[in-house]
Amino acid sequence: MRLIIALITTTTRAQPQLWRDLKERNERFARKPIRPRQTRGQARITPRKPQLPHLTYRKHELDYATHHAYVDFEHKLLYCAIPKVACTEFFRLFHRMADSKVKCKTVGQCADRMTERQRNRWKGDPHFRPDKPILNKVATPEEATHAMNDRNFTKFVFFRDPAERLLSAYLDKFEHGSRYRVGYGLRIFKDAKMNFSGFVERIERVNKRRSNPDGLHPHTNPHWRPQRFMCNLEKFLPLYNFVGSFTHLREHTELMLRKANLWEDFGAQGWPLKAPGGSGKVPARGPTGAMFQRNTAWHADGTSSKTEQYYTPELLARVKKAYRMDYEMLETINALGAEPTTGAAWSADLNAKQKLWHFDRGFLDDALKPSGPQCPDKPYSC
Numbered sequence: 001m002r003l004i005i006a007l008i009t010t011t012t013r014a015q016p017q018l019w020r021d022l023k024e025r026n027e028r029f030a031r032k033p034i035r036p037r038q039t040r041g042q043a044r045i046t047p048r049k050p051q052l053p054h055l056t057y058r059k060h061e062l063d064y065a066t067h068h069a070y071v072d073f074e075h076k077l078l079y080c081a082i083p084k085v086a087c088t089e090f091f092r093l094f095h096r097m098a099d100s101k102v103k104c105k106t107v108g109q110c111a112d113r114m115t116e117r118q119r120n121r122w123k124g125d126p127h128f129r130p131d132k133p134i135l136n137k138v139a140t141p142e143e144a145t146h147a148m149n150d151r152n153f154t155k156f157v158f159f160r161d162p163a164e165r166l167l168s169a170y171l172d173k174f175e176h177g178s179r180y181r182v183g184y185g186l187r188i189f190k191d192a193k194m195n196f197s198g199f200v201e202r203i204e205r206v207n208k209r210r211s212n213p214d215g216l217h218p219h220t221n222p223h224w225r226p227q228r229f230m231c232n233l234e235k236f237l238p239l240y241n242f243v244g245s246f247t248h249l250r251e252h253t254e255l256m257l258r259k260a261n262l263w264e265d266f267g268a269q270g271w272p273l274k275a276p277g278g279s280g281k282v283p284a285r286g287p288t289g290a291m292f293q294r295n296t297a298w299h300a301d302g303t304s305s306k307t308e309q310y311y312t313p314e315l316l317a318r319v320k321k322a323y324r325m326d327y328e329m330l331e332t333i334n335a336l337g338a339e340p341t342t343g344a345a346w347s348a349d350l351n352a353k354q355k356l357w358h359f360d361r362g363f364l365d366d367a368l369k370p371s372g373p374q375c376p377d378k379p380y381s382c
Contacts, residue, residue, distance in 0.1 A: 052238055053347055057144040060362040062136040065231045068222065069135035070094045071147060074101065077260055078135070078147055080157040080231035083223045084168045085246050089292065090158075091126035094133055096266055098122075123272055148239050154260040155239060157343075159227055159335040160246035162323035166203075167310055168303040169223040170196050188213045188221060196310050204322050208359050216322060217359050226326050234329065234354060235365065238347035243333060244340045250292040252340045257291070267291045325355060 070079045070090070075097055081087040099122050126132070135144055147153050160168075173184035174194060185194035189202060203224060207215030218229045228234045242259060244252030257263035273287040273294045311319075320327060330336055333345045346353070356363035 051347070052344060053350060054149055055145075055236055055239060056365075056367060057141050057148060057236075058365070059141050061232050061235075062139075062141050062144055064218070064363075065135055067132060067134045069231050070133055071135045071139060071144075072097050072133060073138075073147070075260065075262060076150070076153045077262070078153050078155040080155075080233060080240070082157065082159070082227050082230050083225075084165045084172070085158050085160045085227075086249055086292070088126065091132070092122055093266060093291070095126050095129065095131075096122040096270075097262070098131070098133060100265075148236060151241070154242055154256065156242035156244065156256050157231075157233065157237075157240050158244040158246055158249065158252070159330055161336060162227065162326045162330075163311065163316055163319045164246075164303055164307065165227075166200075166224050166319060166323070167196070167307060170199050170310075171303060171306065173223060174199060184221075184223075197315060200315060200319060200322075204318060218356055218363075219359075226323060228326050228329050229356060232356060232363070233343075234346075234356065235350070235363075235368070237329070237333070237343035238350065240343040242340060243335050243343055245336050245338075247336065248338060248340075250290075253292050254290070255340055329353075 065080075068081045070081060071077070072094055077094075077097075079090055079094070081090060099118075135147075139147065148155065174196075183192065185199075186192040189199075191198070194202075202214050203216055203220075205214040208217055210217070210219035213221065216224075216226050218225070220226070222230070233240075242256045244256060254263060254267060257267040268290050270288050271291045271293065273289050329346065333343055334341050351368040354363070354365070354368060357365075
């Protein structure tokens with residue numbers, strides 16, 4: 001009996017101390033953030049960065065890129081030019097970088113030797129210069145492959161909404177065709193009075209013959225060729241580490257040049273702010289500023305303000321259907337958003353996304369065939 005009374009007394013006296021210990025422990029743990037425990041199922045669905053493939057440039061693909069792929073090996077910059085997506089100014093950028101490489105003992109000596117015309121040569125029309133640094137002219141397939149897979153290169157491309165880009169091509173080449181010696185309506189479609197709906201009807205047609213201007217295929221005129229086919233982007237897009245939007249052209253261009261450490265030298269100043277005349281020649285004198293501070297392209301057409309004037313809901317739906325392969329690619333990588341992106345998301349199921357070989361068997365790449373049973377008739381669909 002005495003033993004039981006002693007135990008009860010001891011337990012009663014110890015309880016306050018036990019409560020104090022519990023209270024102190026709870027307060028101590030309350031100060032620490034509680035981290036949710038991750039289960040095995042949650043770990044499996046955690047998104048991972050896509051694994052970039054190693055892709056090879058073949059001679060046929062290099063020749064197809066022609067004057068749309070520009071490269072500067074010294075500044076480690078590679079660009080896929082898409083007509084009607086500000087490519088003229090980016091061409092000038094590459095010529096400005098190339099012209100800055102004149103070898104002189106001192107900077108002052110260079111300034112003395114170069115005339116004003118030479119210093120401003122890059123501001124002129126860049127489309128017909130014989131010294132264009134195009135990839136298939138200055139690089140072998142092996143060098144092009146190395147540049148595409150080198151993570152130290154800034155590989156960039158800018159995209160535009162396909163419907164807006166198509167209207168821009170029509171306004172520039174057809175409606176304002178008098179700027180050129182022969183308007184594109186007469187030159188390509190043998191119809192000098194072609195209107196926009198007639199133009200849309202011609203590009204909707206199914207055609208695989210390169211000699212026929214109708215339809216949308218790898219050899220369609222590059223000004224309205226699907227952006228997916230330019231530089232064979234449907235294969236090489238995953239390796240492009242900077243994808244900008246035409247809607248945010250100025251902001252994204254600055255971000256791209258800062259990424260490449262070229263903004264201060266070639267983007268922040270020196271760009272003409274005065275629009276040139278109809279010949280495309282930029283005046284040597286005049287106010288200057290940052291790249292794309294003002295649109296000085298001599299063939300600018302103000303497309304954004306004319307969309308509602310030319311597009312009916314039915315016509316817009318037809319254009320979106322014709323360019324559905326472009327919209328698929330742009331939506332997959334979110335290329336038209338407010339923030340620049342990369343082409344990495346396009347690498348998933350890359351073999352199934354190859355369309356060029358349906359038009360030209362030369363684009364059939366055995367390295368992209370999926371593993372497993374082979375399908376001779378449809379090698380990318382098995």
